[in-house]
Amino acid sequence: MALITWSNEYCVNINEIDEEHQELINLINNLEDAYKAWQIKLVDHSLFRWYFNEFTMFMNYHFQTEERIFKERNYRNLDYHENEYDILSTKLLETQKNIAKAEMFAAEEIINFITHWLNQHILSIFQMQAQTHAKIQKTPTEKSRFDVLDDFGELLTPA
Ligand SMILES: [Fe+2]
DSSP states (O other): OOSSOOOGGGOOSOHHHHHHHHHHHHHHHHHHHHHHHHHTTSSOTHHHHHHHHHHHHHHHHHHHHHHHHHHHTTOSOHHHHHHHHHHHHHHHHHHHHHHHTTOHHHHHHHHHHHHHHHHHHHHHHHHHHHHHHHHHHOOTTOOOHHHHHHHHHHHHSOO
């Protein structure tokens, strides 16, 4: 049984990104299968290592895709997106060393880590979309509560 199944809840309504997220889910499920086969000694760590490298390469490619699309769409909080990937890259590098030494604990740990990471990552895209959409919706004539306070500030400032 697959560890994660694609559902519409993951859909960010950008085809290229949704397709790549589906591929990431496939790769996570492959990692899970390779881990289980390794655990029952059906295979050694080589299969997991192979899928792990596939996942790492695809994740790097996916990061480039998202950076390009988010910039094209003027999404806000791109720093958060970069930071998310830095954290994941550090973890992947650490895991790569442990997997090369055939440390089985590292396999289980990274599967849990990236499953949680992917959920948080998709949630953060929804947040970026909501923030960007809210900014676009606001016309120059609209006044937020803070804009009104700014106006008062100007009035109260001595000439
Ligand atoms: Fe993504």
